[in-house]
Amino acid sequence: LSTYVAMDAPVKFVAVKLRNQSGRSRRLSVTGYWELVLGEWRHANLMHIVTEKDPDSGALFARNAYSRHSPGRIVFAQVSEPRQTVTGNRTEFIGRNGSLADPAALRRTRLSGKTGAGLDPCAALQTEIELADGQEREIVFVVGAAEDSDEARRLVLRFGGPASARHALE
Numbered sequence: 001l002s003t004y005v006a007m008d009a010p011v012k013f014v015a016v017k018l019r020n021q022s023g024r025s026r027r028l029s030v031t032g033y034w035e036l037v038l039g040e041w042r043h044a045n046l047m048h049i050v051t052e053k054d055p056d057s058g059a060l061f062a063r064n065a066y067s068r069h070s071p072g073r074i075v076f077a078q079v080s081e082p083r084q085t086v087t088g089n090r091t092e093f094i095g096r097n098g099s100l101a102d103p104a105a106l107r108r109t110r111l112s113g114k115t116g117a118g119l120d121p122c123a124a125l126q127t128e129i130e131l132a133d134g135q136e137r138e139i140v141f142v143v144g145a146a147e148d149s150d151e152a153r154r155l156v157l158r159f160g161g162p163a164s165a166r167h168a169l170e
Contacts, residue, residue: 011144051088081127088115090122
């Protein structure tokens with residue numbers, strides 16, 4: 001696991017490199033989770049945060065139109081794999097009486113896709129991959145902030161794949 005930021009953009013990378021040495025093919029899910037604040041205090045802003053899956057980029061977008069400092073700003077999260085499920089609902093992800101040490105979402109086969117207003121907001125993305133014996137794969141989660149949706153899409157396009165993430169690291 002490597003975590004780093006781009007030097008020239010407000011983007012953070014979480015790169016997970018997996019190698020299958022089990023002697024057989026494996027099917028795995030990889031999940032990224034971030035709590036969203038989009039303001040000074042989480043408890044004061046969570047009712048104003050709206051999440052959505054962007055149809056153009058496939059990224060999960062979040063915004064707080066009531067933010068005092070930047071009401072148009074978009075926070076985004078994306079995973080490099082094309083097959084993914086998402087949720088913008090922290091309560092669903094953690095589960096009733098659950099905890100981040102053992103979230104309910106990891107006992108399911110996929111995330112619900114639920115996004116919108118009035119949720120306990122989060123950004124969670126999950127992808128399922130298959131690794132043949134001896135195969136190695138890198139999955140990259142990209143999280144960032146942009147002034148608006150168009151800039152967020154450009155950043156996702158620019159940094160969304162493993163090659164772009166490696167280039168940013170170099």
